[in-house]
Amino acid sequence: MGRRTTLVALSLVTVAVLAFGAAAAVEASETAAEPVGGPVPATPVLSARRVPGLIAAPVADRRLTAALDGLVARQSGTTCLTVSSSGRTVYTHGPDVALVPASIEKLFTAVAALEVLGPDHxxxxxxxxxxxxxxxxxxxxxxxxxxxxxxxxxxxxxxxxxxxxxxxxxxxxxxxxxxxxxxxxxxxxxxxxxxxxxxxxxxxxxxxxxxxxxxxxxxxxxxxxxxxxxxxxxxxxxxxxxxxxxxxxxxxxxxxxxxxxxxxxxxxxxxxxxxxxxxxxxxxxxxxxPMSEVVAQMLRESDNQTAEVLVKEIAVARGRPGTTADGVAEIAEVLGELGLPVAGSVVADGSGLASSNRHTCELVRAVLDRGGPESPIGAGLP
CATH class of the missing domain: 3.50.80.20 (D-Ala-D-Ala carboxypeptidase C, peptidase S13)
Incomplete structure (x- = not known):
């Protein structure tokens, strides 16, 4: 539970729409909080509900591309955007650029927890x-x-x-x-x-x-x-x-x-x-x-404390000491073992509060496509 915030950054539907920059999650805290500081600009992850309706309609790729090019151009700073439908990438911009994920980091904590501990644990x-x-x-x-x-x-x-x-x-x-x-x-x-x-x-x-x-x-x-x-x-x-x-x-x-x-x-x-x-x-x-519900709660509430406790539990389950350093090392290893595109990735914590986390849009897309909307991860996304 910990500091529960409303994550308005992630959504998973039939079409997965992803975009994030240096402070990718736009979070509305239950009490006023200072914005994340630093030189990197905040760029929101887009919910599918926030993208123009033309994504949901059968429109020509060129119209879709033009619309999304305009969307990307309006974002501040470095941004990546990937749109996929039924596993097919229909638009991509900067998919291999490793950016600060903010609360999207919890996706990778969730993947590792489900893989290491199991959904019924x-x-x-x-x-x-x-x-x-x-x-x-x-x-x-x-x-x-x-x-x-x-x-x-x-x-x-x-x-x-x-x-x-x-x-x-x-x-x-x-x-x-x-x-x-x-x-x-x-x-x-x-x-x-x-x-x-x-x-x-x-x-x-x-x-x-x-x-x-x-x-x-x-x-x-x-x-x-x-x-x-x-x-x-x-x-x-x-x-x-x-x-x-x-x-x-x-x-x-x-x-x-x-x-x-x-x-x-x-x-x-x-x-x-x-x-x-x-x-x-x-x-x-x-x-x-069960872990499937714990993970869904963590994602839905953007629960920082649950994420950090799971990091240490993942370490213990993999035979290492219950520390953050051991846990994040295991999360990075699990992502690689699953064959996910981890080039450029850095896992520094489980919640995304650490500014040295780095991941690509392509990795986020792969994680969402791997689970699908009916998975525990899909169930936890707003």
Missing amino acids: RLRTRVVAAAEPVAGVVAGDLWLVGGGDPLLATDSYLARFRRQPQIATDAEGLADAVVAAGVTRVAGAVVGDESRFDSTRYVDEWPARFIEQDQSGPISALTIDDNFATFPPSPEVPVPDETPAPDPPVQAASVLTGLLAQRGVTVAAPPAAGVAPTDAVELAVIESP
Whole structure:
């Protein structure tokens, strides 16, 4: 979830229409945000709905070419545009020029996540203890173990979004599962375990203003409520502001402690962070929606945080450490393994906030043609 924005940049219908420049996605933030700075100009990706109706009609190629030549000429800066129909390229301008993709980067994160993890894969968040509870009592700590699910959220957090219902993993459901396991008291603390990934909270390349604008919450293998400690209660009430949790695993443990208290479970010690024992007993588990829905949510909401968490999960799934550097290396490798046209491509993050990302219009076209409108990627495009 993270900093959810409305992506008005991508559309996939029978005719795929693509154009992007240095800041390719035109994004309308839910709160005012500074425009992406830098010397490169912003050029929108075009939705098929925004292109003149003559594309949808059976018109001569020369009329189409003339119309699109005029469209390209009106764009500022370097632009690429490709129009394809049923896999046939009918117009192209600068297809091999590698440009900054902005939020289009999420397309490539989505492709890699579906390929590496699989469309039916679900991310698991577990609650474990050193031993089974005795007479309802957990003798020591109760560990909340993050499994790389970016969508675990409470009902109160989900209520802040205008689009409903939200695709999410039910944090209340996890608390219910702990109660169903017979737990009535925890003699120790709820301890958040984020050890699946590293503890680097943001991509190093991101400018400070993106972090200040809460374009993403702190990145962690253990995420509840996008790792914001405070947030507005609804779309109509803008206060309090989003406040990133200073320690995401402690924040997640605190949220679960509160949910358990609401269900009559007492926890003796304050929330903490740590690593669960390898031989711990699993008491409860909650699974994310299938990866096909996670990816669709990421694209539809232009969800920066989901993208960055998936980058690290892709790394882990491919046997590498859960870091951004390892994840983007794996994404680049997957794109090449799929035979996609990756010449000139640079993958620097999963969300597109990094300005060193580079991709061509031809690669975007190939990704969309490969999936088609009925694919999880197609389902996520506005």
